[in-house]
Structures are given as structure tokens and as C-alpha cells.
Amino acid sequence: MAKELKNFTKRSDNYSQWYNELVVKADLAEQSAVRGCMVIKPYGYAIWEKMQRTLDDMFKATGHQNAYFPLLIPKSFLSREADHVEGFAKECAVVTHYRLKNDPDGNGVVVDPAARLEEELIIRPTSETIIWNTYRNWIHSYRDLPILVNQWANVFRWEMRTRMFLRTAEFLWQEGHTAHATKEEAEEEAIRMLNVYADFAENYMAVPVVKGVKSANERFAGALDTYTIEAMMQDGKALQSGTSHFLGQNFAKAFDVTFMNKDNKPEYVWATSWGVSTRLMGALIMTHSDDNGLVLPPRLAPIQVVIIPIYKDAAGLKAVSERVAPIVDALRAKGISVKYDDADNKRPGFKFADYEVKGVPVRLAIGQRDLENGTAELMRRDTLEKEIVSLEGIADHIEKELEDIQKNLFERARIYRDQMTTTVDDYEEFKQKIEEGGFILAHWDGTPETEERIKEETKATIRCIPFEGDKTPGKCMVTGNPSAQRVVFARSY
């Protein structure tokens, strides 16, 4: 069983299959009976809850409040904002009826044709429309602004190809929707939230990200600017991990939301929206995990330390348990989540494999001989290195190890990302390099046509025009026309 647990496809053999197997074997999620929808299992959900709690605290610290808006959106709302409906509304779940009835032929239930809705309702693919329709009644004067609201919700987009966490028909996310009196304030907010996402990705998920702005082709449908954090997965592909949109006055105009400014003149309200989703779980998995299973950064691990007793008989277990109890207390006093797994129906080897697959950052094994020596065997999940440690001051030691693992995971990912980032000036070289994966920094003439051509010929897209790094102008690698700065190209999820 222990072997079976760890019997993965190797990343080097088939990265995609490795990912799918890991999600199931680490007990994170599984396919459901509904096409494209997953079940998030308790262990996977516990990681998501840690993400939620951390992000929610960060949103509140930046002045946001939570609220809740309806799941269903009247069909007519979607066509109010022209770009929005083109980008979003088409592939969605449509509610047309409100009742079932017994099948006259006695075969279960059928849709009651008499219960057809006058106007169809759409399961929200995102909530700009229903929220801006609501804000119309909340906003009258500049004194009502800003509105800084976030919603934790499920959304639904009818996706053709789905992969657990990365792209599912239903997914969980948060969507912030803010309203402002000025363009500058809205733009600041959009950048502020992008920085919150980057902070979360780097300091909690240990995932290094590139911050930047999307090209017009990759913009959110209805936005004037979309800011993004882009992470690199272990196969060199990019994963868009969070976006923040400056929506200008588009939704205010579509839903007629005006306010009286300080000069007592009516003006359209300025908007942002920003979101991250259960997709972050995919980013987490594909940044750190290895051929033995999940690797979790300590700050998001539901169990940070597992302690496993090694014993021969009941007396042996009792002796170990007595020595472990104060260690557990000391760790908990430090706010470290620890599990002492003394379950008698599983062998230590099985437990070792199980917690390894589940990515628990630190494993402590304590046997009867250890008691005599005052030691334990500590294994770090990030390096798989084992060391014999003294039980004296063990809680302090573990605390430091956890901090070190958190840092090491980030550094390892950053070094890999940097190694896999290259600068290219020639389009033929670009075509070769892109096959190797990674980010390519190249000059682009700023036109959608060139971007489209590159995408068609290489499957690479512009992930973002980065905020940081080299800002030297140059010439487009494809057309030779002027380029303001290098942009980040990659193939992506």
C-alpha cells in the first residue's frame, strides 16, 4: 500500500499525468459525476481554507468588507456591456425552468414545460453585471465612495477541456468589486490588490511571480487594463495566478451608475475587480511537488509537523507517547499545527509514505531507542533529508526548520524560474527556445496582429508586460518595428 501510494508517474515522463495522479493520491480532489466539476476533498479543502483565511485577512487589512450577491444573473444583464458578453457570457449554464414533475411514464422526474422562466437566468461566470446593477442604488454622492467589497463565491463557466483546480466548470474564488470617485483612485486600487496577490503568492505559497499588465488581447472582457501575476510551473509553462482589472467607467455606463461629485455634478463611477481562485491550488502543486508527491510550504500546510511513533508493543507505544505529549504541547504553544499519528492499524512505513504524498513539511519519527538516546529522526519534505536531532529544545528546532523550508521552497522556485527565463532577439531562435519551455523576454511591436501571429506559429502568448526589469526600448523580433520594452512570452495553462 505504501508503495502503491508513492507509485507515481514521474514528472519527467509525463508531467500532466503526474499532476492528475498527484491530485488524487494526495487526497486533494477528484472528478465528480458532473462533467467538468470536481469534488474538493477534506485535505485539499483544508489547504484552500488556509489560503482563504490568509487572503481574507489581507483584504480586510486593506479596508475591504465581504458581502454576497446572487448566484443567478438575468440573461439581459450580460449583454449590457458589449465586450463583457463577447468574452464571457456565451459558455455558461443557463437556467430555463423552475420545476420538475413526475414523469407521466413513471420514469423518475422530467422538466415541467409549464414552468418555463420568462427570462432565462445564467449561473454567474463572474459578477460584475449583477453587482454594478446593485451599486446603482448604493451610490449617489462622492460621500458614498469608495465601496470596497469582496465576495467569496462559486462561479461557473462551461469549459470544454477541464483539469482539476486548473480549469474546472465550477470553481471557488473571491471577486473584489470596488467603486471609486476618480480614475486615479481606481487605478491605485487595482495595483494595490495585484500587490496583495503577489505578496500572498510569494510569502505564503512560496511561488515567485512576475507582476505586469496584460496586452489588449489577453485583457479581461470589459476591462481597460488587466494586471496579472504570472508564475512558472516546473514544466516551464506559465500559470496566470491572479488578476486585477481597472474597469474604467465601462460597467458604470452599462448600468447607469453615477454620483454627484464635490462640485455637485453627475459623473460615472470608476471601477475595479480582482480575483483569485482554486486555480491557486494548481499553482501550489506544480511549483513545489516532486515525484514522491505533494510538497507544501509550511505557511499553508494543514499539518505542519507529523510525529510517528515506532514501537513493538503497547508498553513501547505508551513510553513514546508520554515523551511526545510535551513536544506536541510545546509546538502548539508556538502556533504550529502538529499531528501525532499513533493509529495502531497502519504501519510506520505506510504512514511515512502517506504523509510524504500529502506534503507534510516536517516528519518526526520517535522509536524506543530514540527515547534512550534522547533523540528523534527528523525528515524535511522539501529536501527529503533526514537528520538525528536532540529532543532537547526540539520545538525551537522545528520552528526554525519550518521557516527554513518556507524560504528554501521560494528560493528553489525562484532560481528555477530565473534559469528558465531567457532573452531572445531573433524570431527563429524564439521558435526553438519556446519548445524548451520557460519565459522568454523579447521585443514586440505592441500590435494585436503580431501577438496573434506569434501565438498561431508558436502557441506562446504574451503573459505580461512586466513592471520590473529591463525597460530598454528595442525592435520587434517579428516585424522589426519599434518596441517600448521587452515583454514576457510563454506557453501557458
Place this chain on the structure above:
Amino acid sequence: MAKELKNFTKRSDNYSQWYNELVVKADLAEQSAVRGCMVIKPYGYAIWEKMQRTLDDMFKATGHQNAYFPLLIPKSFLSREADHVEGFAKECAVVTHYRLKNDPDGNGVVVDPAARLEEELIIRPTSETIIWNTYRNWIHSYRDLPILVNQWANVFRWEMRTRMFLRTAEFLWQEGHTAHATKEEAEEEAIRMLNVYADFAENYMAVPVVKGVKSANERFAGALDTYTIEAMMQDGKALQSGTSHFLGQNFAKAFDVTFMNKDNKPEYVWATSWGVSTRLMGALIMTHSDDNGLVLPPRLAPIQVVIIPIYKDAAGLKAVSERVAPIVDALRAKGISVKYDDADNKRPGFKFADYEVKGVPVRLAIGQRDLENGTAELMRRDTLEKEIVSLEGIADHIEKELEDIQKNLFERARIYRDQMTTTVDDYEEFKQKIEEGGFILAHWDGTPETEERIKEETKATIRCIPFEGDKTPGKCMVTGNPSAQRVVFARSY
């Protein structure tokens, strides 16, 4: 404005209208553009978040984990459990299509007839079916049991008459779904969670409840037993505030979920489910609030203490603010949530009214003369009593006031509930008494027919067969047939 805020319909004039106005004026929720669906506004959502957090901690302390199951359920799942489909599945939102397209006539978007689903999907009215279909793969042996899972989710039931929080088409809730190896263990779990709900209602919401079991007529569709907590609102009507169901093996049989027991024989799994919803917000409002607005128990109040400065000029405000700062710190150090409202664009009178409507438990007003005297004016929201208190040791004083308010609200509600609970032996007297509202303890012969007749003739239902109180047998007030014990009758929400 201050007057307008408090200009409610009185409870004695029209309780129902008072409720609707309060929900809006206290900024808790509002109707949305979608029939029967509400928008939960930030202040209302902040109260719900406190409920969620507290309940979630209680669920985890009793060994439960969270997970997430799909929003949409295949239509065929609903007819698997015969009672369940009769009770639930009929009035629900039905997804029939997965795509919209541009209207050929140029009028927005229309449903694409080519995108019809082979099998319709239902927005979950509750998740027993999809969860038990999932559990089939999770459960093989008695070692896989128990499964103690909870889900926080939105659900949808097409209700004809809706009222904010009390009965809405979409609502937020938690649904626990547990799987057990034995009948006894499942029954214990159902009772355990009922007790968790009662503990939460009484000790956090300050809402006294009667615990008991539902009669067959009032049982959850698919349950063998439904346990309930019943609260009494200020108009004497009952509000079912939480239910916990012993489901027997019904869903295991419907979805073929078996396990190998310790004797290595296959057996169907035993089940419970239990839930509370945003309906609790309605219970909270209708238990404590008054003609001046919302009254919140301190343990669920997003703002427990508001401090309002009274001043003439900037120097005056500065002097008050400097004296208030250490008080705010002292309160926060005690874990008390405090807001110092020094907003300059609203008068103190407006602020007083606003926080009164919003039910903030303690209000402290500090003026320049108070600074000289070392005092402040403290108002308790529950009694509306004002007192002059010393600023020395004010944080300790407020802490005690909050505890006292929490207790007082519960006691006040309990005394009212007890006063409005009467014992009746005669059916004619019952018909009169039921008009006055309240709970009536009466004997009933245990048959659905008699219960149905009472309901038709008096609009009263059996709220529960209570666990506690007088267990003396007697004779049914309607038929004269034997009755095992008195049951609780009431008109209800």
C-alpha cells in the same frame, strides 16, 4: 436623517413590516434583481461571518472537516431516493443549456438551441444525493468510517413567497453529511450536532430553543428522524432554527454505498445530515430587536463598542481623540471590537441613531466636559439605559457590560418564551389560545391525521416532541386517544 433612520413601523402595528424595514435600514440585506434572491450587504454579512466562524470552530472541535461538492446535480440523482424527490426536487432551478449566442435579430443574446444538455442539471436544493454518490467510492471497509464532513455552500429552492433571510430562493448554509458503521453511532451524531446547534443558539445568539424530534409530517424528506431546535419570535410564532437528520440507510441504499464490517460482511452505511442557514439571521433579528432597530448579542456583533466624540472644533476633537486612543487599545487588548467614529461629515445625533439601528451593544460618548470630569456617557443597546461612567478602568467596565448584555438578552428572551408557553387540554381552548401566539403544550394521539386536522383548522403545526419537560402521558385533545407526552404546537415561519 437621524429621525428618518429610526422612523420604523412599530412592532405592535405590523410585525412583518417592521421586520422588512429593519433588514433594510440596518443595512443587513436588500432584494436583488433576481426574484426571491437577496443581496447580503457588508454589515449583514459581517454578522453571518461571525456565525460561520463560531459554528465552524464548533464543528471542527467535534471532529468534522470541510469539503466541497458540486453545485449542480444530475436530474436522475434526485429520483433515486423516493421520499427525497417528493419533498425536495420539484421546485428547483433547472439548467437545460450550456451556451448563449448572439440574437440573429441583434437584440442581445439568446439561448443556443444547439447547446441543449443530454441530461438536465439541477442547482442543489441540498446535497445528500451528490454526496452519497461520491461516498460510494470513499467507503469500502469499516476502517473508512466514520466520515465526518461539512460543506459551506449556497443552495437554491424555488420558493413562491420569499422573505429576506427567512425564506429566500438562494440561501447560504452549511450542510454536514456523515457516514457511520452503526445505527447507534449515526443516531448519536445526529443528536450531538443538534446539541451543537442549541449551544450556539443559546450561548452565542442568546436565543433560547426547545430541542426535540419532529413528527412524521414535518420530517426531512428522506430522513427516519429529524431533530430540531425551535425558537420563539417576538410575535409568538415559532422559527425552526436548525435541524439534524438521522437518515438511516436510505441514501446508502439509493446510491449503493456498502462497507465490509468487522465480520467481513457487506452492510449499508448509516447516515446523518444537519444544517443551519442564513435563516439564523432572521431568528437573531426577531428575537432581540426593538422599535429602534437591531439589537445584537455582543458575541455576534461585528462592532461591540462604538465611541463617539462630542466636540466643537478641531482642538476639541484632538483632545477627545487623545484620551480615547488608550481606551481603544485597552479594549482591543481584551479582544473587544471597537470603532472610534470621528468622521467629521456626520453629526453625533446621526451617529447615535445609526449605531442604534445597527444594534451596536455599547455606545460610549465622550465630550470635552467629560474630559474635565474624567467620565463618559455609556449607553447599553439592550435596555437603552444611559449612565455616566468613570474613564478609570473603563475597559474592564465595558467588558462586564458586554457580558451582562449577552446574559440579559438571553434571559429576556427566555422569560418571554416561557410566558408565552401554555399548557392546554381542551381543543376549543387550544383554538382560542393559538390566536394569541406562543407555544402550546398539548396532548396528541401521534397520528398524522390528527396533526393534519389541527393544522387545517388552526394553522398550527407540531414544532417538535420535546426532549425535556413533562413526560406524563395523557389523552389527545382532539380524539381522546392515548398520548405518550405533550408536544409543542405553534404557528410558525
